Amino acid sequence: MDLIAQTAFDDPLANVKETTANLLHERDRRFSLPQAFYNDPRLFALDMQEIFTKEWLFAGMTCEIPAKGNFLTVDVGDNSVIIVRGAEGRIHAFHNVCRHRGSRLCVKDKGKVAKLVCPYHQWTYELDGRLLFAGTDMGDDFDLASYGLKPVHVRSAGGFLFISLAEQPPAIEDFLATLETYLEPYRMDEVKVAAESSIVEQANWKLVIENNRECYHCNGAHPELLNSLQEFDDTDDPRATESYKALVARKQADWEAEAVPWRLARIGKRNRLTRTPLLDGTVSMTLDGQPGCRKLMGRLTSPDMGSLRILHLPNSWNHFMGDHAVVFRVLPLGPQRTLVTTKWLVHKDAVEGVDYQPDELRRVWDATNDQDRRLAEENQRGINSVAYQPGPYSETYEFGVIDFVDWYSERMLSNLGHAPGLHL
């Protein structure tokens, strides 16, 4: 045994891994997960290790780093990541950790820099991660080239930025190609963030995603959203009515004429894209269902584009309409704490106060997010009780939740080495 292996601590999660795998093997997939998956700190640590540091995560939008030197930081649990635009428009991502004594380099969420300069002792890195300068006191034989920033995998498509902390991330090419095709009409290099919100929900991240994957709760919870949202988004949905199917057929003919993609596309269980009509007579997720921005997105000539819905597990759902888009990012903060960041996007030439009012634009999803936050928090509180036991999902209303939990379970087992990689 080598020295490192002899001196390393035992894996504190070894026991947790085995118990988790057993629970997932034994679970009934028609039921919600056992309590520990929603509140146990060890299982949360395992989620961070096996899901959030091994999968591709939605990090932000390319429009947030439009020019050389623009950066944003994303905290994936303890691991802070910098995404920065370097020379020739290239996008780089690094661990936000100085190679001197490990200080965080960038402390802000976003900003613009000429070089990446550590605030502690001013070690200075190029935007491509090379160490350029380490003072004059590191000795004559100090080799700058050995102390570049540690890279993180980063990919962009259709205006979305994804990162993966894995050494060898899972395949993402098919999803990126599909995103490019579906987002082409929106010209994502011509958008800007019109408004942004971050809320912390006192609930496990899986409860936040489960809540988003069903509209069983919509009638009782979301009056503002239901002014425009259809409760189902697929003509194969068991609840789809004849009048919904007729509306879809009519709208699809319009979208075909506008040459915008609308077909349901699934890339495993992890990614799902589909364009679905809003309620007849409405075109946008605003209080009155009318456009929230007068300037349409990209090359679109009609505001009546329904909503292009994009799901990316484990941490994003999105709505792209004719006049604006809303993108959502979920990042776990603790076993029962989750950060939900929402951004409203409009055409970059739309003028605030003239073409759109940020307060109006964000009203529906601010209300909806707050309603969903309460639901997830009450769900969490109930689950924390000794009385909680896994309960049955409705196959009619909650198939999206079943799909998410299946995906989670398969990825966890596969990443733990317990099942063949099915690439769900």
Ligand code: 3BY
């Ligand atoms: O619209 C959404 O993003 C999700 C889907 C169903 C309910 N929820 C508000």
Ligand code: FES
């Ligand atoms: Fe960054 Fe010292 S820790 S320069």
Ligand code: FE
């Ligand atoms: Fe909801």
